[in-house]
Amino acid sequence: MGRYILKLIEIVDLKKSFGNKEVLKGINLLIEAGKTTVILGPSGSGKTLLLRHIIGLVSPDSGKVLLDGVNIFDMSERELKRVRRRFGMVFQMGALFDSMTVADNVAFGLKRFTRLSSDEVMRRVSSMLELVGLSGTEMLYPDELSGGMKKRVAIARALAFEPDIVLFDEPTTGLDPISAANMDRLIYDVVNSTGVTAVVVTHDLESASFVADKVAMIYEGQIIQVGSMDEILMSENPIVKRFVEARERAVADGKRV
Amino acid sequence: MLLRRAVSGVGLLVVEPLLAVGRVSLHTASVFPRIFSGDWEFDELVGQMREFGVSSLPMILMVSFFMGMVVAVNTVGSFIRFGAENYVGGIGALTMVRELSPLLSGILIAGRIGSAMTAEIGSMKITEQIDALLTFGIDPVAYIGVPRVLAGILMVPLLNIFSVVMGMIGEYVMAVMYSGIASGVFHASVADFLEFKDVWGSLIKSVVFGFIVSVVGCAEGFASSGGARGVGYRTTMSVVVSINLILFMDYIISLWIWGGVWGGIY
Numbered sequence: 001m002g003r004y005i006l007k008l009i010e011i012v013d014l015k016k017s018f019g020n021k022e023v024l025k026g027i028n029l030l031i032e033a034g035k036t037t038v039i040l041g042p043s044g045s046g047k048t049l050l051l052r053h054i055i056g057l058v059s060p061d062s063g064k065v066l067l068d069g070v071n072i073f074d075m076s077e078r079e080l081k082r083v084r085r086r087f088g089m090v091f092q093m094g095a096l097f098d099s100m101t102v103a104d105n106v107a108f109g110l111k112r113f114t115r116l117s118s119d120e121v122m123r124r125v126s127s128m129l130e131l132v133g134l135s136g137t138e139m140l141y142p143d144e145l146s147g148g149m150k151k152r153v154a155i156a157r158a159l160a161f162e163p164d165i166v167l168f169d170e171p172t173t174g175l176d177p178i179s180a181a182n183m184d185r186l187i188y189d190v191v192n193s194t195g196v197t198a199v200v201v202t203h204d205l206e207s208a209s210f211v212a213d214k215v216a217m218i219y220e221g222q223i224i225q226v227g228s229m230d231e232i233l234m235s236e237n238p239i240v241k242r243f244v245e246a247r248e249r250a251v252a253d254g255k256r257v
Numbered sequence: 258m259l260l261r262r263a264v265s266g267v268g269l270l271v272v273e274p275l276l277a278v279g280r281v282s283l284h285t286a287s288v289f290p291r292i293f294s295g296d297w298e299f300d301e302l303v304g305q306m307r308e309f310g311v312s313s314l315p316m317i318l319m320v321s322f323f324m325g326m327v328v329a330v331n332t333v334g335s336f337i338r339f340g341a342e343n344y345v346g347g348i349g350a351l352t353m354v355r356e357l358s359p360l361l362s363g364i365l366i367a368g369r370i371g372s373a374m375t376a377e378i379g380s381m382k383i384t385e386q387i388d389a390l391l392t393f394g395i396d397p398v399a400y401i402g403v404p405r406v407l408a409g410i411l412m413v414p415l416l417n418i419f420s421v422v423m424g425m426i427g428e429y430v431m432a433v434m435y436s437g438i439a440s441g442v443f444h445a446s447v448a449d450f451l452e453f454k455d456v457w458g459s460l461i462k463s464v465v466f467g468f469i470v471s472v473v474g475c476a477e478g479f480a481s482s483g484g485a486r487g488v489g490y491r492t493t494m495s496v497v498v499s500i501n502l503i504l505f506m507d508y509i510i511s512l513w514i515w516g517g518v519w520g521g522i523y
Contacts, residue, residue: 057388081394089392095385099377109393 006086006164006197007033007068014053014063016046023049024060025221033164036191036198038208040232041218042243047201048092050218051167054199055087056080085113088158088166088196092173094150096142102129102153103138109161128156131193132186148179152186159190166191168200172207184210205247209233217243277477277498284476288402296399305408309370309467310415316369317362321353321420324361325427328352333436346443347450349428354451354459355515358420360507362413363466367499371474374405375495378478379488387479398479406471413467414460421459458514465510466503473499 009031016024023046031037031054039047052058054065056072064071072083088109096105106125110116116124129135132152142150151171158166171187172180184207191198191211202208208215209229217225217232219239225232233244291297328349336345378401381387390397425447432438477495481488512518 052388055392057391081396084392084394087392089389091385091389093384095389097386097389098381098384112393112395 005033008066009054009165009199010064010066010069011050011054012064012066014050014060014065016049016053016058016060023221024053026063027218027221027223029216029223029226031165031197031199032214033197034195035213036187036200036211038212038215039199039201039218040203040205040208040212040215040243042203045218046221047203047218048169051089051169051199051201055084055089055167085109085161086164088161088163090151090154090158090166090168090171092170093147094142094154096150096153096157098142100141101138102134102140102142102145105142105153106156106160108157113161124160125156128160129153131159131190132156148175148183151175151183155186155190159194159196162194163196165197165199168198168202170202170204171200172202172204180204180207181210183207187211205244219243273494274498274501277473277494278502280476280480281473281498281502284398284402284479285472287398288406288472288475291396291399291403292407294396294399294403296396297403298400301400302404302407305404306412309366309408309412313366313369313416314419317365317416317420318423320361320365321358321423322427324357325349325353325424325429326431327427328357328424329428329431329436333432333438337436342438343442343446344450345432345438345446346428347446349432350425350447350451351455353421353424353428354455355511356507358417358424359459359462359466360503362416362420362463363470363503363507364500366409366413366416366467367470367473367496367503370409371470371499372492372496374471374474375478375481375492376488378475379481379491380485382479382481383484383488398475402475402479405475406468409467409471410464411467413470414463417459417463454514458510461514462507462510465506469502469506470499473502 011027011029011031014024014027015022027046027050029037029039039050041047049058053060056065056075059073064073066072067083072080075083096102097108100108103122103125106128107121110121110124114121125138126135129137132155134149134152134156137145137149137153142153145153155168168187172183175183187198187200188211190196198211200208200211212229215227215229215232216223217235217237217240225235225237225240227235232240235241235244329345332345332348333342336342336348378387381401387397387401390400429443433440433443474495477491477498481491
């Protein structure tokens with residue numbers, strides 16, 4: 001098809017406050033195509049809010065999100081709508097449309113943004129569900145699925161219409177250790193098999209080390225370190241160190257954090 | 258301290274409904290242009306029409322039947338005493354057509370559909386389904402709001418017509434079959450009293466009420482925040498605001514059409 005694919009997301013000096021509380025204090029970050037960038041940080045550090053800015057769900061007080069050089073906050077409503085279709089987003093709790101079956105959820109983007117026939121749509125839905133290990137759930141409704149299954153359907157839905165970029169919001173939160181490990185493997189596999197650019201927001205070091213090409217550590221609304229997972233683990237930065245050590249202690253106690 | 262709480266309580270009583278009316282006005286302004294946006298689906302409109310119409314019909318029929326019987330019971334005794342039994346049918350018809358049927362269908366729909374609409378949209382909001390629509394590049398107000406508002410405008414007048422018919426049957430049962438007013442007299446008086454503008458007026462009322470219920474239901478739903486409690490609060494507000502607006506508009510439209518104010522319609 002030779003369609004245009006997004007190459008670069010630049011986040012420039014992004015600031016956002018709610019009342020007196022400054023949640024994002026000038027975020028700068030580069031997200032490159034074809035790689036998995038993990039935004040890692042403790043709860044309440046502003047990582048989900050940052051993710052919501054990338055897709056324009058929230059407007060910042062100041063700063064830019066540049067998609068190949070174009071600021072999404074300067075776009076008209078129409079352009080923003082078009083640009084959002086280059087993204088797939090996997091919400092923390094899945095955010096499946098609960099009035100629709102699993103198949104209709106996965107087909108949601110396909111039916112609207114592609115010219116596939118309904119047979120082709122159904123074939124694609126089946127293959128996406130197979131990819132996330134949920135074949136045969138087509139006719140179920142979201143409330144018949146477990147939390148982990150909902151998240152997997154959400155991944156199928158986000159990837160079904162082949163977006164350039166997929167955003168994952170806390171994919172392993174609320175899952176048991178085995179499901180969380182499976183989720184990491186699933187993300188790793190789908191990202192590698194589809195070549196999609198992924199941005200994963202998590203507080204889960206285990207998960208980050210499994211899927212990340214690049215890690216941005218966020219703390220109290222600021223990016224305090226960017227690098228490979230190894231660089232994060234070896235970091236001399238006292239806050240990063242504390243975060244890493246807390247996890248090592250928990251692992252020693254036999255817990256996953 | 259107590260005084261301060263009392264004052265702020267009264268203040269809230271005034272401010273909250275005003276805020277709600279503000280939201281509803283904004284929502285009204287944003288829904289209409291989106292009818293032509295192509296972001297909503299015909300299937301959804303059909304589903305909502307079914308929700309408004311088919312599933313509410315049994316309740317409307319039953320309530321209207323009883324209401325018609327009550328109107329007859331209340332009028333027949335007094336009218337016979339004054340020798341005015343010839344007017345029972347006509348008065349009953351005017352009551353149902355001009356006032357009771359549109360009001361009943363509007364208020365019942367506000368309680369049954371408006372509240373459910375707010376709860377549904379509110380829980381979509383707090384479970385990020387509205388955000389999910391946005392990430393698909395779909396305008397939630399168009400996708401969710403437009404079919405519901407159109408369904409309200411189309412279906413409440415239909416329910417109103419059914420309500421009138423059923424109400425008249427109720428009146429007939431009580432006046433003719435129970436109280437012994439001659440069937441021919443009943444029919445003649447209905448034909449005498451009812452004018453064409455009564456029918457129009459009734460339909461105009463129910464279109465407006467259908468619009469109020471659906472726009473308020475959506476506006477309150479989209480305004481939901483703060484978890485299950487927030488959705489519950491919005492659901493209550495949706496019914497309260499709808500019913501108040503319905504009664505207010507009922508008065509205004511009655512003044513216009515039958516009160517001779519602003520020229521009326523003929």
